[in-house]
Amino acid sequence: MKGDSGKFLGSFMANAMDLNKMNGTQRMDTGEVSQGTQELAQKVNENQKTGLQQRIAGFLQNRNPYGELMRDTSVIDPISGQRVNEDFLKLLNNRPDLRQRFNEKGTIFSEP
Numbered sequence: 546m547k548g549d550s551g552k553f554l555g556s557f558m559a560n561a562m563d564l565n566k567m568n569g570t571q572r573m574d575t576g577e578v579s580q581g582t583q584e585l586a587q588k589v590n591e592n593q594k595t596g597l598q599q600r601i602a603g604f605l606q607n608r609n610p611y612g613e614l615m616r617d618t619s620v621i622d623p624i625s626g627q628r629v630n631e632d633f634l635k636l637l638n639n640r641p642d643l644r645q646r647f648n649e650k651g652t653i654f655s656e657p
Contacts, residue, residue: 557588557589561585561586564585619631622634622637625651627651
């Protein structure tokens with residue numbers, strides 16, 4: 546959406562600007578900006594921050610050179626239903642003692 550300033554605005558900010566045009570910036574008798582106007586400005590600010598964070602996360606996800614090296618290779622364990630590493634599943638299938646411990650406690654490590 547295009548605002549009066551000629552820059553492209555997010556729809557949330559454009560809607561907030563439209564509300565301010567219709568209602569004006571409300572001020573109380575003391576000259577302070579009204580609570581509603583302050584809340585709207587805060588929501589616009591938070592919306593901008595969230596949008597920026599999402600764009601950065603998307604950029605970094607697309608630029609990750611290790612994505613292929615670190616892809617998810619986990620498989621579902623047919624007994625417990627948990628996602629586990631394929632090599633770990635082979636270990637469980639070859640070691641009945643570890644399989645029993647994993648089924649009972651959800652881990653193969655002993656508790657401290």
